[in-house]
Amino acid sequence: METLDKTSKEKQKNSWKYFDSNKYQFHVTISSASSSIDPTITSEEEITSKGVVYMEDLEKRKNVYGICGECNEPGTGKKWCQPCNSKRFKENFQNWTSENKDIDELLQYSQLNAVYYTKLLEWIPYENFQCVTYIDEGGFSKIYSADWPDGHIEYWSIESQKWVRSSNKHVVLKSLNNSSDINIEFLNEIKSQLHIYFWNIISYYGITRDPNTKDYMMVLEYCTDGNLRNYYLSQQPEYNSKIYDLLAIAKGLMNIHNADKVHKNFHSGNILFKNFYPYISDVGMCQPADKEQSLEGVYGVLPYMAPEVLYSHQYTKESDIYSFGVIMNEFISEEIPYKDVPHDSILAEKICNGSRPKIFKGTPKLFEELIMKCWDAKAKNRPTIEELYQTLKKWDDEKLNNDSEIFSQVKEWKQIRENEYKNNSNKNKSKNLNVHSQAFYVSRPLNFQNLSEPINSTDFLSVQSDSEHLEKTSSSWNKKEGSYL
Structure with missing residues (x-):
């Protein structure tokens, strides 16, 4: 009998299923976090190629992930058993501390409830990192890269009987200014995302602490190809590739909205590329980390902010759609929005009065119309993210079809762009990088007073041609914070 039991246990060790990532999610979805979501609206592709596996569906969990060799229960993710791993993490709680009760509780919560490693946050001693290198600074944080052996x-x-680790990871350390007394609301924003299945969203690995400044640092996934602007300036992607990339970005935003979340700080600096694929970062991170710094107004990058956010300081899914329109226009035209004017109250008032970034003259009509819909001053008139996704999906499916409208419009656009590059491509690129000294492309606090109620304008493109007027009439310039991204 003892021999049979031993043999049985050995067989259980190999009970994880071969996982098909083209067919199923990497981990289960917690119904309580997504009960209001109708999976049929996430798109046909989302259902067929990334099948949802719910926590309570034991049979499907067994078929997709296999059986845990320790408790003989179905897995909660690829090679992952939440109940068994939870016990291991709990036993180790006594061996680490962040020296902050709220952070410890967040990390412990994530470890006890992690249905897969991407939902796990660790306390990582700062000395575990090597080659820490400063990259840039924003309104409430400093960014570093580091090696994590x-x-x-x-x-x-x-x-x-030990954890298998990824080893030799290049990561980002996001230092949160004045975070020794961290804001519980900031931590709750992170906590609320732990059980939502996000696709192409930047992963958080854990938290560490700078031994010199005593500021806490988020440890994030590193993206090798930089942000959206870095990507189009260095890689010069062709139009069909841009359609696919916009579809992928829309897919990420759709997962955020379908989880009843709002990004709140959606701009080209928060779209990062890794292996030529776009990822969305900083979901919901639009507030200072410290308790003492109260934020009056809003936080973000002015050119990407919807007029109603500037006017009423309210973030909504519709305001994310406005930002998506600005991102889409920038990616297509490869022109930085409002780069030749100060980002001050004059520009904020212009945006509320209906001014919008310039649309490149060769932009396909289909894209121009979609961008303008995203920019409608009446938020309810903007397309939903599902509608945006389905439109981009249709164009992506038809972009190689000679008889399709998108094919003919892209063909015409390519000819216009080729003529431009032949004339003077280096001059055009140099012009693109010539940014006004008071134009800011890092997130910062904004608090404009007495703005007009948002309206549509019959001449909403006027702000670009009116840049000289804006410079002359600007009575004051905001102090620059951070560097150009």
């Missing part, structure tokens, strides 16, 4: 946890090995 250990890497993040991937799964528990029953055979070796």
